[in-house]
Amino acid sequence: MERNNLYPIFLKCRTLDILIVGGGYVAEEKLYFLTKSSPDARVTLVAPFFREDTRRLAGEFGAKLIESEYHPGYLQDQHLVIATTDNPKVNEKIFADCRQRHILVNVADNPPLCDFYMGGIVTKGHVKIAISTNGKSPTTAKRLRQFFEAVLPDDISRMVEYLNAYRKTLAGDFEAKVNEMNEVTQKLVAQKTEI
Template identity: 75%
Template structure:
């Protein structure tokens, strides 16, 4: 059976430069999910035509809008690129330009041309869960996201903050601290029926 070998990471998007190429519905969707999870993301959006809804979403999050056709110069200083134009040849060009510059790229709806996927994300205070289906089923990721949003309590940050305070009071080496934290939190997963 095939398995998911992707490695999840949580990026500090306020410290990265992100480029979205495209101004239509897909660009708006990518922009929505990126800013929903990371409202302080540093984003530039480039497209000759930008939908009004996409432009409004961009303005709300201080996204730099550039109304122009793509050229490789827009990659200067970028760390992540999302290509979502309605022209497959332009998306492939963006992919190739990014490969030459070692820039991570996601070409919407084209898994072979993706270095990363934008999975489902659940955020409750300090807790964030990323969901991946290995690019196979965004609908499954969406349903899992909805499930976790429903079952995780709104006040889960309270637990995280209290455990963090407790962890800071512990003495000893790293291994003994891990052992004590595991001991204290074991009841969170133990079924006591």
């Protein structure tokens, strides 16, 4: 049976320069989900034309718009690139240019040309869950996101804050603190399941 070998990470997008190449619906969708999760993301969009809704969304989040055809110079100082053009040859060029420069790249709707996928994300305060179907079924990721949004308690962020404050009061080495936190959280889970 196949398995998902992707390694999930959580990026601090306010410290990274992110380029989206394209100005259409897919670019807008990528910008929306990126800024929904990371409203302080540093994003630049490059395209010869931008949909009005893409312009509006970019304005809401302070994303920079550059009206131009893509060229490799736009990759200068970028950490992450998302290619969303409707021209497969341009997307392939972006992928090749990023690979040459060791920049992580996602070519929308083309899993073989992706170093990363933008999966489903559930956020409840301090708690964030990323969902991946290994690029095989975005619809399944969406349904799982909706499920977790419904079942995670709204006060889960408060629990995280309490546990963080409690952790700061613990003495001992790292291993002792981990063991104590494991015991406390196991008791909390047991109490929730008994209710």
